[in-house]
Amino acid sequence: MSAAVVSVIVVSYQTRELIVRALSMLRASRPTVPYEVIVVDNASTDGSADAVSTAFPDAQVVRLAHNVGFARAVNVGAARASGEWLLLLNPDTELVDDVLGELVSYARTHPEHRVYTGRTLHADGTDDGRSVFALPSVWGYLCFAAGLSTVFRRSRLGNPEELPGLDRSRPGPVPAASGCLLLIERSLFTELAGFAPDYFMYSEDIDLCLRATLLGARPVLVPGAQVKHVGGASSTSVGKRVMVLQGKTTYLRLRWSRPRAAIGRLLLATGIAIRAAGARLTGRAGYWRGVWAARRTWLAGWPPVSELPPVEIVTPADR
Known part of the structure; x- marks a missing residue:
């Protein structure tokens, strides 16, 4: 068996049906690059870890005693990875075609970016606008406080955080990429000491992209890499x-x-x-x-x- 080029890391928490489906679709996409799967289970009580172990015996399943959140769980998975690249993938996603091959192909021809993401889609195939973001700013929070980001959601000026004016049909640099679908050099992730462990969930990906940029990385959107995102599977x-x-x-x-x-x-x-x-x-x-x-x-x-x-x-x- 070929050595893994990509280590796919999936964090699971009470998502048994979703993660089995996501990994099934990953296998069905027939990736054109060798990969390994590492699932880190955050002490689920719905049998997620057992279901993955049964359905995917080649996957590494790491079982945690307590729910430590997304950031620290990814760090656990990354420490066990052997691939040149890490691909962070949410369990509530459905891959569209060969996402791994698309991302790695772009990364090999554009190595200067070092951090890559794709497009996250609604069930109907339209872009949900949640794969890339601006870095937080006082102006962005002022727009939120004044309600401008709600009233003028499609305005670059009034809603800077969501980058509404970005052409997502073309490759291009972005300030920050979502951890829902994120490819990063394993060496860069290691240099950054992974996600900041202070985060349980949310904004850890923006924090990572900020720190990666300070080291010279240029996060980029690769529009050909697409997943459908159910979203919010474990949260009210x-x-x-x-x-x-x-x-x-x-x-x-x-x-x-x-x-x-x-x-x-x-x-x-x-x-x-x-x-x-x-x-x-x-x-x-x-x-x-x-x-x-x-x-x-x-x-x-x-x-x-x-x-x-x-x-x-x-x-x-x-x-």
Whole structure:
């Protein structure tokens, strides 16, 4: 068997049906480059790890004793990888054709980028606009606080975070790529010490791209690499939004100065407060009221890694 060129890392948490389907579609896509699969299971109780081991005996399945989130789980998988490239893939994705071959082919002819992503699609095949993002900025948070990013969602000026004016049909550099579908040199990932372990979920990919860029990488969108993304498989509406905001405020804590981070948190809180007030008045989008009620949680961000328990790997017999 040929040595792996790509190590596909999938983090699983309560996604038994989805991950088996995703890996089945990966196999059915007949990748034109040798690959290995590493699944890191975050202490699922739905039999995800056993299902993968049974259906894909060649896959490495790493079972964690506790749910340590996405960032630290990926780091566990990357430490076991042998490929030249790491491909991070969400379990709630369906590959469209040979995604691995498409990404690696582009990476080999454009090695200066070092970080690559593709397009994430809705079920109907239209782009969901969630594979690439701008780096956080005061202006972007001001637009969120003022509601401009909602009212003028298709405006580059009013909604800078989502890059609405980007032509996703052509290859081109992007500020940050989503960890849902992300190819990165394993040597670069190692040089960066992987994802910052302070993140449980969300914004760890933006943080990684920022740090990679500081080392000379140029993240790029490869439009021929496409996956359909179910999205939000393990999160409630309010719960997901709270976690997204925890990721954002963790990024502010780690990457912005204290005064700038304080401004960022204030603008985020203002934006949520306005949306919660609007939900109360109109009776619509009531989830914002729940998000506002949880503001102490997300304003604090994820706990620093110094306060987290160590990652513990178990064997099936230990469970």
